[in-house]
Amino acid sequence: MKSFIKTYKHFFWTLLLLPLLFWFKYLEATNIPKFIIYSPLDDLIPFIPIFVIPYLLWFFYVAFGLIYTGLHSKKDFYRMLTFMGIAMAFSYTIYAIFPHGQNLRPVITGSDPFSLLIKHIYETDTSTNVCPSLHVINSIATHSALRHSEAFSKIKYGKLASGLMLVFICMSTVLIKQHSIIDVAAGLVTGLVLYMFIYVIPELKERKSYKKDFSTFM
Numbered sequence: 001m002k003s004f005i006k007t008y009k010h011f012f013w014t015l016l017l018l019p020l021l022f023w024f025k026y027l028e029a030t031n032i033p034k035f036i037i038y039s040p041l042d043d044l045i046p047f048i049p050i051f052v053i054p055y056l057l058w059f060f061y062v063a064f065g066l067i068y069t070g071l072h073s074k075k076d077f078y079r080m081l082t083f084m085g086i087a088m089a090f091s092y093t094i095y096a097i098f099p100h101g102q103n104l105r106p107v108i109t110g111s112d113p114f115s116l117l118i119k120h121i122y123e124t125d126t127s128t129n130v131c132p133s134l135h136v137i138n139s140i141a142t143h144s145a146l147r148h149s150e151a152f153s154k155i156k157y158g159k160l161a162s163g164l165m166l167v168f169i170c171m172s173t174v175l176i177k178q179h180s181i182i183d184v185a186a187g188l189v190t191g192l193v194l195y196m197f198i199y200v201i202p203e204l205k206e207r208k209s210y211k212k213d214f215s216t217f218m
Contacts, residue, residue, distance in 0.1 A: 033101035049114035055172035065142035072151035080145035136187025
């Protein structure tokens with residue numbers, strides 16, 4: 001047990017996310033919307049209850065990403081954790097400065113399992129603090145970490161499966177009317193910017209440094 005804890009003690013860094021989660025809970029309990037997030041495109045997007053499945057799978061997807069990278073590569077783990085931490089801090093700051101919500105949720109009349117799940121989500125999760133969508137940003141963080149993982153790259157169709165999960169989760173946010181298309185767009189932009197700073201720019205610097213060292217050696 002001591003050996004296991006010593007080898008994987010980096011998992012304790014996930015505890016740094018707890019203050020952010022408590023901050024979110026505080027915002028959920030205290031924020032009174034002053035702005036309504038809405039786009040005419042939202043009216044064109046249908047309500048499809050079955051998409052509650054990928055919406056809920058998000059929790060397992062993100063947890064899987066952290067656990068998998070944590071078991072196989074500290075570098076991938078730290079990059080994913082950094083991605084998520086910055087994303088959460090940035091999003092919660094936006095929520096605090098611009099308290100907002102959405103009025104897209106329909107009245108649930110169906111009694112099928114998917115409709116009942118959505119009804120439960122509506123009852124337990126407020127329609128505030130939605131832009132940018134953390135479902136979108138943290139899905140990008142997870143897919144980015146898995147995509148750059150050497151161990152995960154060896155799994156046949158692993159990257160494809162992760163990519164599809166990312167797409168379905170993003171779709172689910174608007175198809176069960178938890179988010180406006182604006183929330184998704186803001187989440188995509190935020191996620192792509194973080195991806196550039198956490199993955200693209202550092203890797204370009206590493207390649208430039210490698211080429212410089214190689215040319216010096218030659």
